[in-house]
Amino acid sequence: MKLRLSLALAFGLATVAPALAEVDTLRMARQFGIGYLPLTLIEEQGLLEKHAKEAGLDFKTEWLRFTGGSGMNEALLSGNLDIAAGGVGPALTIWARTQANLKVKGIASLDSMPLYLVTTAPEVKELKDFTSAHKIALPAVKTSIQAITLQMGAEKYLGEGQHAALDAFTVSMGHPDALLALMGGQSEIVAHFGAPPFQDQELKDPRAHKVLDSYDVVGGPHTFNLIWGKSDFVEGNPKTVAVLMAAMEEAMTFINENPEEAAKIWMAAEATNLSEEEVIALITDPRVRWSVTPEGIGPYLEYMSRAGLITTDVTDWKETFFPTAFPG
Structure with a gap:
C-alpha cells in the first residue's frame, strides 16, 4: 500500500540542516498491538498524504513490520530503514550506541501504557x-x-x-x-x-x-512506544519531518476526541479477538495517555546506565530526544 510518510522537526533545525533534497521514499517500521494506534490511523486515514500535499511534497512510504526493537535497530544501522517504532529499551540502546557517529534520537512518543x-x-x-x-x-x-x-x-x-x-x-x-x-x-x-x-x-x-x-x-506512568531515527535524516529532511509531526498531532487528537471511531479503524486494520467495547476500553483507559510528548524515561535511562546496558554520561533524559518530542 502506497502512502506518504515523513517526520518533523519544527524547532529551528531546518535553519541548520544541509541544503539537500527531501527524501522521496520513507521506510517506516512498526510492530503489533494497539500501542501503534497513532501510526495505524496515519496510514488508514491518509494523514501523511494530506499534510504532505499541503507542504508541496510528493513521496511514498514503505511500511515494514517487526516483532521486536532489536531487529529494527539492525535495519536502521544497516541503512535499510529510516524510522523505527518500538519500546523505550531498544530506543535508548541505539541512542547510546550511536552518539559518537549516527546520533540516533527519539522523535516523538506514541503513547504511555502499563505493561x-x-x-x-x-x-x-x-x-x-x-x-x-x-x-x-x-x-x-x-x-x-x-x-x-x-x-x-x-x-x-x-x-x-x-x-x-x-x-x-x-x-x-x-x-x-x-x-x-x-x-x-x-x-x-x-x-x-x-x-x-x-x-x-x-x-x-x-x-x-x-x-x-x-x-x-x-513508579508511575511511562512512555511505552516511540519513534526514533538518525540525525542526518531528521536534520536533512525538515519538511518531511514537519509533515509527520503534523500527522502525529492530528492522529493523537482524533484518538482522544473520537475513541469509538479510532477503535473501529484499528479493528478493521488489525486482527483481534477483542470486541469493539473492549478496544474502546483499552483506548480510554485512564492509565493510558496518547501524546507525542514522552514521560517516565528517566528511570529507564538511570537503570540501563547503572546496570552497564548502555554507556553514557547523560543524566537528563530529554537529551535522548530531538526537540520534536516537546512541541510548544
Whole structure:
C-alpha cells in the first residue's frame, strides 16, 4: 500500500540542516498491538498524504513490520530503514550506541501504557516463584522494554544484584505468537511479558493472572512506544519531518476526541479477538495517555546506565530526544 510518510522537526533545525533534497521514499517500521494506534490511523486515514500535499511534497512510504526493537535497530544501522517504532529499551540502546557517529534520537512518543507480566502457572504469584521450569516470552531478550522492565522489577523485588535473576528464563517471541503459546498450554511458555491488547486477551482466561505491572516497577506512568531515527535524516529532511509531526498531532487528537471511531479503524486494520467495547476500553483507559510528548524515561535511562546496558554520561533524559518530542 502506497502512502506518504515523513517526520518533523519544527524547532529551528531546518535553519541548520544541509541544503539537500527531501527524501522521496520513507521506510517506516512498526510492530503489533494497539500501542501503534497513532501510526495505524496515519496510514488508514491518509494523514501523511494530506499534510504532505499541503507542504508541496510528493513521496511514498514503505511500511515494514517487526516483532521486536532489536531487529529494527539492525535495519536502521544497516541503512535499510529510516524510522523505527518500538519500546523505550531498544530506543535508548541505539541512542547510546550511536552518539559518537549516527546520533540516533527519539522523535516523538506514541503513547504511555502499563505493561503486564502474565502467567498461567498457578504456583507463580510473585517474581521469586519463577524457576528454570518457567519460560517467559517477551519481544526480545535483554533489549526490549519488557526485558529491561523485568530486570528492573527483579532488582526492586528480589534485591540488589538480582537484576538478571530471571534473564535465563526469557525467550524472544513476538506478541501474537507468545499469546498463542501461552494460551495453548502445549509449549514451555508459561508467562508472557506483553502489551495491550495481548495482555488483556490473556487475562480474560481464568487460568491467567498478572504477576508484574510496569507502572509499579517504574513508579508511575511511562512512555511505552516511540519513534526514533538518525540525525542526518531528521536534520536533512525538515519538511518531511514537519509533515509527520503534523500527522502525529492530528492522529493523537482524533484518538482522544473520537475513541469509538479510532477503535473501529484499528479493528478493521488489525486482527483481534477483542470486541469493539473492549478496544474502546483499552483506548480510554485512564492509565493510558496518547501524546507525542514522552514521560517516565528517566528511570529507564538511570537503570540501563547503572546496570552497564548502555554507556553514557547523560543524566537528563530529554537529551535522548530531538526537540520534536516537546512541541510548544
